Amino acid sequence: MATPAGRPDDPRAAHRFNEDAATFTVRGDADTPDLAAGVAAIRNVLQTLPPAPGVYRMHDGKGDVLYVGKARALKSRVANYVAWKQLPRRLQRMVSQCRSMTVVTTNNEAEALLLEAQLIKRYRPPYNVLLRDDKSFPFILLRGDQDFARIQKHRGARRAPGDYYGPFASAGSVNNTLNALQKLFLLRSCTDGFFKTRDRPCLLYQIKRCSAPCVGRIDAAGYAELVSDAKKFLAGKATDVQAKLGAAMQAAAEAMDFELAALLRDRLRALTFIQGSQFINADGIGDADIFALAAKDGVVGIEAFFIRGGQNWGHRSFFPGHVADVPEAEVLQSFLTQFYEEVPPARIVFIDRELPDQAAIAQALAQQAGRKVAIGTPQRGTRRRLLDQAKRNATESLERRLAESTTQAKLLREVAELFDLPEPPNRIEVYDNSHIQGTSAVGAMVVAGPEGFRKGQYRKFNIRQAQTDSDVGMMREVLGRRFARALEESPDRDDGTWPDLVLLDGGRGQLDAAKAVLEEMGIEDVCLVGVAKGPHHGREGREEFHLLDGRSFQLPVNAPVLFYLQRLRDEVHRFAIGAHREKRAKAIGASPLDEVPGIGPARKKALLMQFGTGRAVRNASLEDLQRAPGVSAAVARQVYDFYHSR
Numbered sequence: 001m002a003t004p005a006g007r008p009d010d011p012r013a014a015h016r017f018n019e020d021a022a023t024f025t026v027r028g029d030a031d032t033p034d035l036a037a038g039v040a041a042i043r044n045v046l047q048t049l050p051p052a053p054g055v056y057r058m059h060d061g062k063g064d065v066l067y068v069g070k071a072r073a074l075k076s077r078v079a080n081y082v083a084w085k086q087l088p089r090r091l092q093r094m095v096s097q098c099r100s101m102t103v104v105t106t107n108n109e110a111e112a113l114l115l116e117a118q119l120i121k122r123y124r125p126p127y128n129v130l131l132r133d134d135k136s137f138p139f140i141l142l143r144g145d146q147d148f149a150r151i152q153k154h155r156g157a158r159r160a161p162g163d164y165y166g167p168f169a170s171a172g173s174v175n176n177t178l179n180a181l182q183k184l185f186l187l188r189s190c191t192d193g194f195f196k197t198r199d200r201p202c203l204l205y206q207i208k209r210c211s212a213p214c215v216g217r218i219d220a221a222g223y224a225e226l227v228s229d230a231k232k233f234l235a236g237k238a239t240d241v242q243a244k245l246g247a248a249m250q251a252a253a254e255a256m257d258f259e260l261a262a263l264l265r266d267r268l269r270a271l272t273f274i275q276g277s278q279f280i281n282a283d284g285i286g287d288a289d290i291f292a293l294a295a296k297d298g299v300v301g302i303e304a305f306f307i308r309g310g311q312n313w314g315h316r317s318f319f320p321g322h323v324a325d326v327p328e329a330e331v332l333q334s335f336l337t338q339f340y341e342e343v344p345p346a347r348i349v350f351i352d353r354e355l356p357d358q359a360a361i362a363q364a365l366a367q368q369a370g371r372k373v374a375i376g377t378p379q380r381g382t383r384r385r386l387l388d389q390a391k392r393n394a395t396e397s398l399e400r401r402l403a404e405s406t407t408q409a410k411l412l413r414e415v416a417e418l419f420d421l422p423e424p425p426n427r428i429e430v431y432d433n434s435h436i437q438g439t440s441a442v443g444a445m446v447v448a449g450p451e452g453f454r455k456g457q458y459r460k461f462n463i464r465q466a467q468t469d470s471d472v473g474m475m476r477e478v479l480g481r482r483f484a485r486a487l488e489e490s491p492d493r494d495d496g497t498w499p500d501l502v503l504l505d506g507g508r509g510q511l512d513a514a515k516a517v518l519e520e521m522g523i524e525d526v527c528l529v530g531v532a533k534g535p536h537h538g539r540e541g542r543e544e545f546h547l548l549d550g551r552s553f554q555l556p557v558n559a560p561v562l563f564y565l566q567r568l569r570d571e572v573h574r575f576a577i578g579a580h581r582e583k584r585a586k587a588i589g590a591s592p593l594d595e596v597p598g599i600g601p602a603r604k605k606a607l608l609m610q611f612g613t614g615r616a617v618r619n620a621s622l623e624d625l626q627r628a629p630g631v632s633a634a635v636a637r638q639v640y641d642f643y644h645s646r
Contacts, residue, residue: 033096035084042081045101049075054105055115057123061099065123070112072360074103090325094127109357110364117337129334130321132451137343138174139166140181140234142227147220148195148213149227151187153178165234167343169306169314177313179209184267185230186211186218208266233271235309242271285383286310287346292390293332293353294398298324299405300331301398303390304339308346315390317397319451329353333361340365349375350387408450414561415501419527419547425500426450429482430572432505433463433474434580442583443478444576447499448568457497460579471506476513483521499526505569507532511546531569543569596642599635606630607639618643 045056051073058066071077081087081095106112120128141154144162153174158164168174182189188210190202195214204210211218211226218226233241249264290305300323306313318339323331333355345365355361358375365373378384412424428448435441443461447454461478479502490497504510511530518526530546543566546552555562599607610628611617617625617639625636 033093035092035096038095038098039082039084041099042078042095042101045103046075046078046082049078049103050105051075052105053107053109053112054103055112055119056104057102057119057125058094058098058127059100059102060097063100065119065125066094066097067125067127068116068119068123070109070116072109072112072357074105088325090127108363109360110367113337113357113360113364114341114368117341120334120338121341126322129323129326129331131335131338132319132321137167137169138171139164139168140174140178141165142187142230146192148188148223150192150195151178151181151185151189151230163231163234164344165308166313167306169304169316173314181230181233182209184233184271185226186267187226187230188213190214208263233309237309242268245271285348285386288348288350288386289346290350290386290390291332291336291352292387292394293328294391294394295323295328295331296398297402299398299402300328301394301401302332302335303394303397305386305390305393306346307386315393317394317401319398319401329355333357336361337364340368345369345373347371347373349373350383350390351375351377352387352391353377404452405450408452411561411564412450415564418545418555418561419501419529421500421527424450427496427499428501428503428568429499430503430505430568431475431478432569432572432576433471433478434576435463435474440580440583441474442576442579443474444572444579445478445482446568446572446575448571453571458575460575462583472509472513475504475506475510476517479514480517480521483518483523487521487523501527501529503565503568503572504528504530505572506530507544508546508552511548515548531565596639599639603631603635 053070053072054074055068055070056074056078057068060066069077078101081091081098084092084095087095104115106115120130124130136155139154139158141152141158141160142163142165143150143152143160145160149162153171154160154164166174168177178189181187182204186209188195189204190210194202198214201212201215201217202210205212205217211223213220213223229241229244245264245268249261249268252258252261252264285307286309288307290307292303294301294303300320302318302320303315304318305315318335320331320335332351332353336349336351336355345368349362349365354377355375362373362375365375378387409424415421415428416424426449430446430448431443433441433443441463443463445459445461447457459482461481463474463477486498489495502514504514507530511528514528514530518524518528528548532544532546533542542554542557543562544552544554545565555565606629607617607625608614610631611620611624620640622636622640625631625640626633628636631639
């Protein structure tokens with residue numbers, strides 16, 4: 001008989017787990033919920049489960065993950081699903097769809113929590129609480145692999161050597177802090193390439209935001225002292241930095257070095273500004289994350305505050321998905337485990353309620369961070385005031401969200417009525433393309449739904465076909481590629497990635513081309529609408545909507561649904577133009593030598609230094625190529641053959 005998989009070596013690296021786990025499938029109609037079949041499938045697995053900690057996954061008849069759960073004792077936890085009469089309706093539906101289970105045992109409950117969060121993020125199961133936020137948090141990075149450390153904003157994996165400070169709640173928060181740090185510590189922010197090629201100070205030095213180490217205006221020791229002060233400040237030791245600057249300014253004034261004294265005065269002013277805008281009354285807290293939850297009408301909002309070194313690094317609102325019929329404490333617990341999957345935890349985490357597995361979560365976060373992490377609910381003093389502030393913000397954010405959702409739901413109902421949809425659309429896809437006389441052509445798709453724009457699902461398409469030389473041809477290629485992939489990945493249209501409504505930026509020509517492309521694929525039930533600018537292109541509000549049945553109409557210029565459709569069109573315009581500009585910038589910086597295989601940056605530079613232009617390299621004789629410095633006879637032959645053998 002199969003047994004559960006062995007213990008993992010690294011609970012955070014799911015791809016390293018031994019997942020030859022116990023999997024049992026009850027055969028039957030995979031598409032029809034059947035409570036008896038689901039209970040039978042769970043009973044089969046239950047017979048072999050040990051009383052050990054671990055993670056289990058429930059699968060439907062197609063093998064898709066329905067739910068990921070963790071347990072201190074797998075046998076006891078999974079046994080609860082067999083007593084289905086005691087389950088809430090949400091879990092009864094889940095059990096009725098279950099046809100198999102996968103089980104992985106772990107060393108302890110903390111490892112199970114870490115693995116559970118990772119698997120939820122990977123599979124996005126429909127019965128788990130989901131953290132619906134596809135944006136990474138920005139950090140400040142002080143590079144540690146450079147003689148003159150660069151300070152910069154950083155997103156994504158923290159692979160570059162150096163010191164990371166964050167998370168910051170938004171790009172605005174980190175940009176404001178970076179600007180203040182440049183004024184205060186005069187650290188460079190330029191790229192290495194820019195830094196190495198300077199022969200005079202740049203504008204940042206002139207406006208007193210850089211100490212110009214690139215041209216020797218400060219030596220290595222002096223710059224290292226600035227970096228050290230910046231690290232102290234970011235670690236919460238602003239008072240030490242302030243005292244040091246004050247003493248240095250006094251000494252410069254006494255020595256009648258008034259230029260230096262004025263520079264130090266400006267830096268002190270910058271420090272005072274930061275303290276006034278970012279420091280909060282958080283005596284004795286140091287580093288802390290604060291979370292508070294508010295719930296109303298089936299919607300849950302969680303407000304997160306980030307405090308590092310007594311500084312307020314911003315706050316952000318989250319609205320987890322799949323929270324219906326889930327206790328609020330469980331929602332917050334699931335949110336925290338997923339949130340800290342990518343973000344390093346603070347030393348103290350304040351929450352507004354007790355969690356079911358609070359001790360295990362603290363242990364898991366400590367294991368992840370490599371240091372102690374405390375989780376608690378303060379009852380009095382400064383900490384309680386901060387938590388109450390987070391709770392007020394959570395309630396206000398939730399009220400705004402509900403008001404926006406009500407308006408959005410009404411607009412989507414009007415869209416459904418306008419375009420004869422059976423129900424309000426859950427997914428709207430909007431298409432446009434951007435080019436200059438056919439060059440650097442890019443197609444764009446943006447996605448919107450009840451929650452607003454889904455930016456993590458935007459897509460851009462580099463136009464590939466040589467014969468695609470018109471807007472209609474480009475639209476034909478983009479839609480052909482998009483729906484060919486949709487048919488391949490989800491032929492049953494049950495994964496939520498098929499659109500209920502497709503808006504095309506264009507008139508009857510684009511609409512007819514789109515209809516022909518979809519009909520060739522056998523797709524005839526997707527609602528297509530063309531949005532043209534109307535007879536007077538310069539007048540907003542006179543857009544003309546073209547339907548597949550040949551009708552076209554305009555909306556009143558003050559109609560709310562018109563404003564909504566214009567927002568969708570403007571968003572796809574913005575995204576398409578941005579993608580086109582990015583592609584065009586790359587094309588401008590490209591060289592004909594980039595096409596030659598085996599020619600790297602050094603040899604390309606040597607050839608351009610010798611001949612001046614890529615065209616001159618192409619027209620050069622073999623003998624001239626061989627005389628170029630740093631170019632061997634073999635490379636010269638390779639370049640010559642590339643241009644003259646075609």
